[in-house]
Amino acid sequence: METARRTRCGASIALLLGALVAAAAPARADSGTPIDRATAWMSAGYQRKASGDLGGALQAFEAARRAGADPQRVSLELAYAHLALGDTSSARAEFAAASRGTDAELARRADAELDGLPSPWWADLYVESFGWLRQKGAVDNSDLVPTVRLRGFRRLTTGLSAYAYAQATRDTASRGLESGAPSIYADDTALAGAGLLLRVWHDRLGLFAQAGPALPLIDDGRDPVAFDARAGSYLALATAPCGAEHHPSPRCEELYSEVVYTSRFDHDVQGFARARQSLRYLETGPVAWLAFWELRGGVDRNGDYYDNFVDAGAGPRWRLRGPLPLDLLAGGHVGRYLGRENVDPAPDPLEYVDLRVLATTYVEF
Numbered sequence: 109m110e111t112a113r114r115t116r117c118g119a120s121i122a123l124l125l126g127a128l129v130a131a132a133a134p135a136r137a138d139s140g141t142p143i144d145r146a147t148a149w150m151s152a153g154y155q156r157k158a159s160g161d162l163g164g165a166l167q168a169f170e171a172a173r174r175a176g177a178d179p180q181r182v183s184l185e186l187a188y189a190h191l192a193l194g195d196t197s198s199a200r201a202e203f204a205a206a207s208r209g210t211d212a213e214l215a216r217r218a219d220a221e222l223d224g225l226p227s228p229w230w231a232d233l234y235v236e237s238f239g240w241l242r243q244k245g246a247v248d249n250s251d252l253v254p255t256v257r258l259r260g261f262r263r264l265t266t267g268l269s270a271y272a273y274a275q276a277t278r279d280t281a282s283r284g285l286e287s288g289a290p291s292i293y294a295d296d297t298a299l300a301g302a303g304l305l306l307r308v309w310h311d312r313l314g315l316f317a318q319a320g321p322a323l324p325l326i327d328d329g330r331d332p333v334a335f336d337a338r339a340g341s342y343l344a345l346a347t348a349p350c351g352a353e354h355h356p357s358p359r360c361e362e363l364y365s366e367v368v369y370t371s372r373f374d375h376d377v378q379g380f381a382r383a384r385q386s387l388r389y390l391e392t393g394p395v396a397w398l399a400f401w402e403l404r405g406g407v408d409r410n411g412d413y414y415d416n417f418v419d420a421g422a423g424p425r426w427r428l429r430g431p432l433p434l435d436l437l438a439g440g441h442v443g444r445y446l447g448r449e450n451v452d453p454a455p456d457p458l459e460y461v462d463l464r465v466l467a468t469t470y471v472e473f
């Protein structure tokens with residue numbers, strides 16, 4: 109028992125002495141020859157890094173660089189500290205500097221780290237087809253609305269990327285002026301432009317702003333080219349079984365919501381939220397068989413009736429995993445418009461019953 113107490117006491121004294129040495133290192137680093145100062149700052153950087161003070165380690169290594177320490181080794185240590193802090197862009201720059209140094213072994217290590225970093229360039233592809241067959245309601249129509257969106261990104265800092273985009277939507281039910289009076293059920297438009305995207309909280313929360321021209325894909329009397337600016341945020345949450353193959357839990361729970369401002373829609377602000385739960389009952393190779401039920405709702409600032417609703421639905425769902433994943437849902441939905449009106453009058457009755465199908469794929473590469 110006495111031995112254990114002496115051991116704990118000795119460990120405590122050692123930790124205390126180590127902390128005092130680390131605290132005193134910056135003071136000593138300002139004294140002596142330039143070589144002594146560089147060595148002292150490098151020692152302080154290692155000590156702070158070992159204690160978990162990564163911000164302090166960055167400051168010490170930068171001071172060592174100014175004091176004349178080996179620039180290749182300093183760049184390597186700065187890169188590791190930036191990487192531990194999640195600053196991939198700064199880490200990449202320091203690894204690149206270290207890879208150009210004269211020490212072959214340090215250059216080899218820096219090159220290996222560069223090869224393992226994610227590329228600053230990336231892209232994503234989103235494809236959706238949403239179709240419905242109205243069984244009951246004042247607005248009696250059926251439609252299929254496909255949308256394709258391609259974006260190319262350049263990472264600027266951690267979580268922040270600039271991007272260029274191209275997107276197109278053209279539904280099957282809308283008719284333009286060539287058929288007489290136009291009947292429009294979707295925003296049949298091609299978009300292109302550039303924007304910024306900030307993704308935080310492990311990519312669950314996103315903030316974006318974009319702008320560019322919009323070209324109508326149907327002759328409905330609109331201008332041939334319009335300006336389209338958008339900004340907003342989204343939140344996408346999902347439990348672990350939703351994205352994992354052969355997960356021990358069969359239950360997948362998802363929440364998606366967004367708020368988006370669009371200049372072209374008379375400066376409208378639209379909000380949408382969907383809560384969905386799925387239960388997996390079978391897996392056949394890469395295909396998961398599920399049953400789903402969901403609640404959805406939307407509101408907007410301008411009061412367009414079709415953007416103000418609540419509904420609920422259920423049905424079968426299939427998820428194909430692989431290089432090109434596919435999510436297919438088919439089900440019945442019952443809902444109600446909230447009765448708000450803008451240019452188009454709200455339908456009477458406000459209630460509706462739909463049969464719906466939704467197929468989506470999303471890939472980052």
